[in-house]
Amino acid sequence: MTLRYKILAGILILAVTLLIAAEATKPEPVNWFPSYGKIDKIPFGTYIFYDQLSSIVDKDRLEEVNIPPFEFIDSTKMGTYFFLNSSVYNDEAEAQKLLEWVASGNTLFIAANTVSKTLLDTLNLSTAYYSTTKLIKKRPLVNLSNPQLKSRSPYLLDKDVSTTYFDEIDTLKTTVLGVFDLMKDEDSTQIKEPKINFIATPFKKGTIIINTFAEGFTNAFMLKEGNARYTAGALTYLPANGKIYLDHNYKNSKAVAESPLYIILNNKYLKWAWYTLLLTTVIWVLFEGKRKQRSIEIIKPLPNQTLDYTRTIAGMYLDKKDNRQIAIHQINHFMEYIRSTFILATDKKDQDFIEKLAAKSNISVLEIKNTIDFINTLKPKAVITEDELIQLNSYIENFKKYHQDGRIN
Incomplete structure (x- = not known):
C-alpha cells in the first residue's frame, strides 16, 4: 500500500470514528409508535x-x-x-x-x-x-x-x-x-x-x-x-x-422478536458497533483486495474435434469407394433414429410397421413405403452404385426433413 493510500485510509477511518461517536452520544429520540406490545417500554407500549x-x-x-x-x-x-x-x-x-x-x-x-x-x-x-x-x-x-x-x-x-x-x-x-x-x-x-x-x-x-x-x-x-x-x-x-x-x-408490535438483528438494531450502542464492523470489513476488502490482486492467465478451452473426426471417417469410406458399406451404415443409423424417436421396433418392416411409423411421424404411408421398399431392395445387393447411394441418402434426408418440419398429410 502506497503512502497516499495510507493517508486516505487514515482520514476515512478518523471521519467515520468521529461520526459514530457523535451519533452514539446524541440523545435517542422518543419513540411514540403505538405498539401496545407487552415487552415494549416506549410511551405507548404496555x-x-x-x-x-x-x-x-x-x-x-x-x-x-x-x-x-x-x-x-x-x-x-x-x-x-x-x-x-x-x-x-x-x-x-x-x-x-x-x-x-x-x-x-x-x-x-x-x-x-x-x-x-x-x-x-x-x-x-x-x-x-x-x-x-x-x-x-x-x-x-x-x-x-x-x-x-x-x-x-x-x-x-x-x-x-x-x-x-x-x-x-x-x-x-x-x-x-x-x-x-x-x-x-x-x-x-x-x-x-x-x-x-x-x-x-x-x-x-x-x-x-x-x-x-x-x-x-x-x-x-x-x-x-x-x-x-x-x-x-x-x-x-x-x-x-x-x-x-x-x-x-x-x-x-408483536411480543417476540422474529429477527436475530432485532436486539442489535434496537440498542443504540450495539447498532453502531454493528455498523462499525460492517464498514471496517468493507474497507479491509477494498485495500486488501487491491494489494493481493494478480492477473489470471487465460486458459483456452480444448477444441471440439468431433466434426474433424467425422469428416476423416467419411473421407476414408469415400476414398475406398465402398458404397455398400456406406449404405449399410446409413440404413443402420436410420433404423436407430426410428427406434429412438418413435419407439418402434425395426426388426419387421412390414405393412403394420409402415402404418405405425406414418401415424407417429405424420408422413404419408406412400412416402414411407417407398423409403422402406428401397432400403429392403438395397440390403441384399453385393454392389451398390453411387446413384443408388445418393437416392438412399435422399430418401432418409427427406424423411427427417418432413418430420422435423411437421408436414401434414
Missing part, C-alpha cells in the same frame, strides 16, 4: 400494564393467546377474552364467532380506539371521532362513572392523541362506565362536556365491555402520578372468577 396485572388479578387466571380468536375459541374455553390495541378489527366471521362465545355466558373486554363494525352494529352502538379546531392541544381527560371509582379530578394524558367516543348507544341495555373530554383552557380539574368512551352491555348470557381510550393502559398514561388508579378501576369490571385470555395477536 410493559407496565402487563407487569402489574398479576398484582390486580390472580396470576393463575391469566393465559396468553398468540393466535387469532377464530382459531382459539371453542366450547372448552370459558372466561374473559381481553383485547388491548389501538385497533381490534375482527372480520365478520370472527366477530360472529366471538359473539356466539359471549352468548354462552362469557365476557369480552376490548380496549381499543377502533372496534369491529360487526360488533358495534350487533350491539346497536356507533362511534365517532371527536375533534375541535378551537383547541391547539388535544389532550384527553378521562374518568370513571361509578361514584366509588370516580376521581375528584379527571385523569390526564399529557399527549395529543386521536379520541373516539360512543355517539349512539342502546340506552335500555348499555351501562356507561366512563367518560372523557379534551382539556380546555389549561383547566384539567373537570370534564366540561363529557362524552361516553367506556361502556358495558349484556349479550344473551354474557357481557361485552368496550373502552375506546386504549391509551389508558399504556406506559405514558400509567406513569403519570395517580393515573394507575384509572386503569385499576377499569379492570374491576372484569369478572371475579374464571380464566382471562390475554390476546397478543392483535398487536401493532
Whole structure:
C-alpha cells in the first residue's frame, strides 16, 4: 500500500470514528409508535400494564393467546377474552364467532380506539371521532362513572392523541362506565362536556365491555402520578372468577422478536458497533483486495474435434469407394433414429410397421413405403452404385426433413 493510500485510509477511518461517536452520544429520540406490545417500554407500549396485572388479578387466571380468536375459541374455553390495541378489527366471521362465545355466558373486554363494525352494529352502538379546531392541544381527560371509582379530578394524558367516543348507544341495555373530554383552557380539574368512551352491555348470557381510550393502559398514561388508579378501576369490571385470555395477536408490535438483528438494531450502542464492523470489513476488502490482486492467465478451452473426426471417417469410406458399406451404415443409423424417436421396433418392416411409423411421424404411408421398399431392395445387393447411394441418402434426408418440419398429410 502506497503512502497516499495510507493517508486516505487514515482520514476515512478518523471521519467515520468521529461520526459514530457523535451519533452514539446524541440523545435517542422518543419513540411514540403505538405498539401496545407487552415487552415494549416506549410511551405507548404496555410493559407496565402487563407487569402489574398479576398484582390486580390472580396470576393463575391469566393465559396468553398468540393466535387469532377464530382459531382459539371453542366450547372448552370459558372466561374473559381481553383485547388491548389501538385497533381490534375482527372480520365478520370472527366477530360472529366471538359473539356466539359471549352468548354462552362469557365476557369480552376490548380496549381499543377502533372496534369491529360487526360488533358495534350487533350491539346497536356507533362511534365517532371527536375533534375541535378551537383547541391547539388535544389532550384527553378521562374518568370513571361509578361514584366509588370516580376521581375528584379527571385523569390526564399529557399527549395529543386521536379520541373516539360512543355517539349512539342502546340506552335500555348499555351501562356507561366512563367518560372523557379534551382539556380546555389549561383547566384539567373537570370534564366540561363529557362524552361516553367506556361502556358495558349484556349479550344473551354474557357481557361485552368496550373502552375506546386504549391509551389508558399504556406506559405514558400509567406513569403519570395517580393515573394507575384509572386503569385499576377499569379492570374491576372484569369478572371475579374464571380464566382471562390475554390476546397478543392483535398487536401493532408483536411480543417476540422474529429477527436475530432485532436486539442489535434496537440498542443504540450495539447498532453502531454493528455498523462499525460492517464498514471496517468493507474497507479491509477494498485495500486488501487491491494489494493481493494478480492477473489470471487465460486458459483456452480444448477444441471440439468431433466434426474433424467425422469428416476423416467419411473421407476414408469415400476414398475406398465402398458404397455398400456406406449404405449399410446409413440404413443402420436410420433404423436407430426410428427406434429412438418413435419407439418402434425395426426388426419387421412390414405393412403394420409402415402404418405405425406414418401415424407417429405424420408422413404419408406412400412416402414411407417407398423409403422402406428401397432400403429392403438395397440390403441384399453385393454392389451398390453411387446413384443408388445418393437416392438412399435422399430418401432418409427427406424423411427427417418432413418430420422435423411437421408436414401434414
